[in-house]
Amino acid sequence: MAQSDTVFAGSIPQFYDQKLGELLFAPYAADMAMRMRSLAAGRLLETAAGTGIVTRQLAAHLPASVEIVATDLNQPMLDYAATRQGSDSRIEWRQPDALDLPFEDASFDVVCCQFGAMFFPNRVAGYVEARRVLRPGGRFVFNVWDRIEENAFADDVTNAVAAVFPHDPPRFLARTPHGYHDVALIREDLSRAGFADIEIETREEVSRAPSARDAATAYCQGTPLRNEIEARDASLLQLATDRATQAIASRHGNGPVAGKIQAHVIVAAG
DSSP states (O other): OOOGOOOOOOTTHHIIIIIIIIIIHHHHHHHHHHHHHTOSSSSEEEESOOOHHHHHHHHSSSOTTTTEEEEOOOOOHHHHHHHHHHTTEEEEEEOTTTTBOSSSSTTEEEEEEEOGGGOOOEEEEEHHHHHHHEEEEEEEEEEEEEEGGGGGGHHHHHHHHHHSTTTTTOOHHTTTSSSSHHHHHHHHHHHHHHHTTEEEEEEEEEESSSSHHHHHHHHHHSSTHHHHHHHHHGGGGGHHHHHHHHHHHHHHHHEEEEEEEEEEEEEEEE
């Protein structure tokens, strides 16, 4: 993973939330919240909360007796999340490292993480920390993207942007968001962290955007792919976005577009 893969700053948080929220994350955020409905009271820890897309779903579906601690390593993302959520005494925003959580052992009933584990520099260490802070009988619920070929728009964008930089193609999307899709490896990492009960469901959803340009802009300007493009030649950001737009339109049409997305949803305990 490149250092720029974890930089979510500048205009990225706003683009990420407003463009990618509905395009990619909303269906899985709703699924995540539904999996928490049995939690009637206690404490829930969310790691890699980003701009609060899952946090907002949790706040809407969980009772007031559930305390939510939403965390992320990127303070600009948390700052944006707090403005989107508004005042809610149940939610505490914190900026710890998911690999070194500042919480006591057995202090949470659930730990959840939406599309964050792929960014952990040491996933086993992150899983060990999640298990450490879980109370007996607690659950660790998280999801990761399947391989990029199973995710239409991400694949289209990656190939289109590569053509703009043929000698040094930006590979952020394939390398990091879609780089941790091997189910056997995920099981092995969780087992090494001490989890004994592991369930993995591969879940297909549909990604929708008002236009091909909306989808292309979301990926090219609302993710660290933007950092890779600008590091090569900042003047080509618009060209890269245009080429990605053309690629998506050629496969999915010029009006509202829809494409397959697919992810693994993991529930670990024990």
